[in-house]
Amino acid sequence: MTTLNNPDAPIDSAKQEELLEKFDKASVLRSFANKKTHYFVFVLAIFYSLFHLYITYNPMPELLQRSAHVSIGLCLIFLLYPAGKKSSRNHVSWLDWLLFIGSAASATYLFVEYQNIVTTRGGIPNTADIVFSMMTVVLVFESTRRIMGWGLPLLALIFLVYPFISGFEFMPDRLMTRTFDLGDIFGQMYLKTEGIFSSAIGASVTFIFLFILFGAFLAKSGMGQLFNDLALALAGHKQGGPAKVAVISSGFMGSINGTAVANVVGTGAFTIPLMKKIGYDKNFAGAVEASASVGGQILPPIMGASAFIMAETTGVSYSTIALAAILPALLYYLGVIAQVHFRAGRDNLKGIPKADLPKVKEVLKERGHLLLPIIGLVVLLFNNIPVSYSAFYTIILTVIVSSLRKTTRMSIGDIFEALADGARQSLSVMAACALVGIIIGVVSLTSFGSVMTSSIMSVGAGSLFLTLFFTMIASMILGMGLPSIPAYIITATMAAPALANFDIPILVAHMFVFYFGLFANITPPVALASFAGAGIAGGDPMKTGFQSLKLALAGFIVPFMFVYNPAMLMLDTTNAVVTSKEFPLPSLWTIGSVALTSIIGIIALSAAVEGYFKGQLNVLLRLVLACGAFMLIVPELTTDIVGIAIVSFVMVWNFKQAGKDKGLSV
Numbered sequence: 001m002t003t004l005n006n007p008d009a010p011i012d013s014a015k016q017e018e019l020l021e022k023f024d025k026a027s028v029l030r031s032f033a034n035k036k037t038h039y040f041v042f043v044l045a046i047f048y049s050l051f052h053l054y055i056t057y058n059p060m061p062e063l064l065q066r067s068a069h070v071s072i073g074l075c076l077i078f079l080l081y082p083a084g085k086k087s088s089r090n091h092v093s094w095l096d097w098l099l100f101i102g103s104a105a106s107a108t109y110l111f112v113e114y115q116n117i118v119t120t121r122g123g124i125p126n127t128a129d130i131v132f133s134m135m136t137v138v139l140v141f142e143s144t145r146r147i148m149g150w151g152l153p154l155l156a157l158i159f160l161v162y163p164f165i166s167g168f169e170f171m172p173d174r175l176m177t178r179t180f181d182l183g184d185i186f187g188q189m190y191l192k193t194e195g196i197f198s199s200a201i202g203a204s205v206t207f208i209f210l211f212i213l214f215g216a217f218l219a220k221s222g223m224g225q226l227f228n229d230l231a232l233a234l235a236g237h238k239q240g241g242p243a244k245v246a247v248i249s250s251g252f253m254g255s256i257n258g259t260a261v262a263n264v265v266g267t268g269a270f271t272i273p274l275m276k277k278i279g280y281d282k283n284f285a286g287a288v289e290a291s292a293s294v295g296g297q298i299l300p301p302i303m304g305a306s307a308f309i310m311a312e313t314t315g316v317s318y319s320t321i322a323l324a325a326i327l328p329a330l331l332y333y334l335g336v337i338a339q340v341h342f343r344a345g346r347d348n349l350k351g352i353p354k355a356d357l358p359k360v361k362e363v364l365k366e367r368g369h370l371l372l373p374i375i376g377l378v379v380l381l382f383n384n385i386p387v388s389y390s391a392f393y394t395i396i397l398t399v400i401v402s403s404l405r406k407t408t409r410m411s412i413g414d415i416f417e418a419l420a421d422g423a424r425q426s427l428s429v430m431a432a433c434a435l436v437g438i439i440i441g442v443v444s445l446t447s448f449g450s451v452m453t454s455s456i457m458s459v460g461a462g463s464l465f466l467t468l469f470f471t472m473i474a475s476m477i478l479g480m481g482l483p484s485i486p487a488y489i490i491t492a493t494m495a496a497p498a499l500a501n502f503d504i505p506i507l508v509a510h511m512f513v514f515y516f517g518l519f520a521n522i523t524p525p526v527a528l529a530s531f532a533g534a535g536i537a538g539g540d541p542m543k544t545g546f547q548s549l550k551l552a553l554a555g556f557i558v559p560f561m562f563v564y565n566p567a568m569l570m571l572d573t574t575n576a577v578v579t580s581k582e583f584p585l586p587s588l589w590t591i592g593s594v595a596l597t598s599i600i601g602i603i604a605l606s607a608a609v610e611g612y613f614k615g616q617l618n619v620l621l622r623l624v625l626a627c628g629a630f631m632l633i634v635p636e637l638t639t640d641i642v643g644i645a646i647v648s649f650v651m652v653w654n655f656k657q658a659g660k661d662k663g664l665s666v
Helices: 013-023 035-057 062-080 094-120 127-148 151-165 182-190 199-221 223-235 241-257 260-278 282-298 303-314 318-346 360-382 387-402 412-446 448-460 464-478 484-494 506-522 528-537 541-551 553-564 588-610 619-633 637-665
Strands: none
Touching (some): 062 127, 062 199, 062 412, 127 151, 127 182, 127 412, 151 412, 199 223, 199 360, 199 412, 223 241, 241 282, 241 303, 260 282, 260 528, 282 506, 282 553, 303 318, 303 484, 318 553, 360 387, 412 448, 448 464, 464 553, 506 553, 541 553, 619 637
8 A cells, every 4th residue: 555545654665765865865866777887887886895895904095095085986976966956867967977087087196196296295286286186176065065965065165265365354353364375275175184185084984984884784684674673573562662663773773874864764664654653743753763863873882983983083992982972872762762652651652562563582583693793893893903994894794694594695796786885875975074174174274173162162251051052052053964974073173172171071072062963963944854754754844853852852961961970971080181082980889870860860851841751740740840850960969869859759749640540530
């Protein structure tokens, strides 16, 4: 039965593709009419993946390695992505072939001239360098526009214009710098590892690509089906079961693939109709999927590859970051599930009959072996095996493990398709990181970062809370409409340094901006994940966006909690300084007390938001319960004691009242 006849039926693949293309430009791909072109692009995509597997053990000089990564990626983008809505989706135009040639020439020039650039000219650009630099900058802008839309290119263009005008007298004193010429600006962008080929692209080529490839192999082996079935078996029969299934499966998938919109469409096509079928409001159903999908990127072990970027940026080990991220991520998901649970109780929404659900034992027997590569990855990373090697090994392990059962076994054709899929899925991140490199290059060239830091500090007026608040706003604006990885890189460059002035440890500061750059994806007016959820549910995009914000409330509170009490991040910062890279673990008592009070606080806040605990809560009780919840969230012994007393009183009262109401109804 189609979704047109039954709005609560699962979304078919054609509708999924239509929705994905509407909200995620990276999915608007050509389907080649010419078989030769199709096979050429397919082979080039496979080569792109094999190139990254090769350089894992045979690295090149940084500039050459990064330029090849960008150049081949640009070639694929101009062949795969049409220039606009009116462009052909079946044929590559002569202009796109010209852009393809220019993209290939960009890296070729650096390979040919590398020794002269490094030794003879010492990085000082000549006319040919500037020409190729300008060409590469234009290609990066156009490729990112095709694959992500206008948002990030316009932001990068503003930054690129800045050094051209920063020496003029009409500029405000705070923004005025020395005059820069073409050689200064475009030499920075192309000849050094501080522009297009900055640390952002360095992270993309070294490990982001490999983890996207790992995700493609997992998807080809049937990991998505495992997560869906396992979530159904565990939570499908519970109160409001389908919504809990959405939260669990989307969290797992989001951690691996790191793409919120694609995750919303992929898992939401199944879970949103189920939620609507048992009685959830369509806006709420879309919001559940959006908030759960976005949250996957704060969930260890992979965090959508952001954990590895953070390790590269901060110098803090992966194991420390993964450990630090556990409790905040669990609190976030607890907040979402609690609201889902209380909404179901308030509206008397039941789960799916157990007879209609798979059994945990059967699911694990059929596909449980697919969890082994993820377990293997965690073991490798916690044993300090280099990230790129760990990703390489787990890709091989995935192929081996998938062959243990016929239903998951990958053929040679499947392996080639996974290699091509991984290459295609990496293109949006590559393009975004290259364009973010232009922003990083300008910040490095002009010291704009220190201007941003001083501006946030000035507005914050020396208050830690106000500085945190304005850093949150800046991070959400900078992360608007961006994938999690480039959003984090921009916010880490522009906003995180403001927190160092308050002696906030570097990991805490980076986790803070990471959260808010990420949650821009569900924050109206540019809430792509929420809009995708609304598209599947048939809801109102803005109402779904604001509902997503309500569901993600814990995600907006938790970062403030761990700034004021870093023990939530498993960090003992008693004698630490802002530049510290590693910290001892707090005592078990400290971790336990922080976890317990936070959990009670988040559950209480969720009940206050939904107006239901064991029975209906009136407005006064909701306000009192919210006050108690916030007291538990504040990291002080006195507020914890008062908060527990308030929450206990309201919950006991509500239990008794619900019992009386139930007795009366009987």
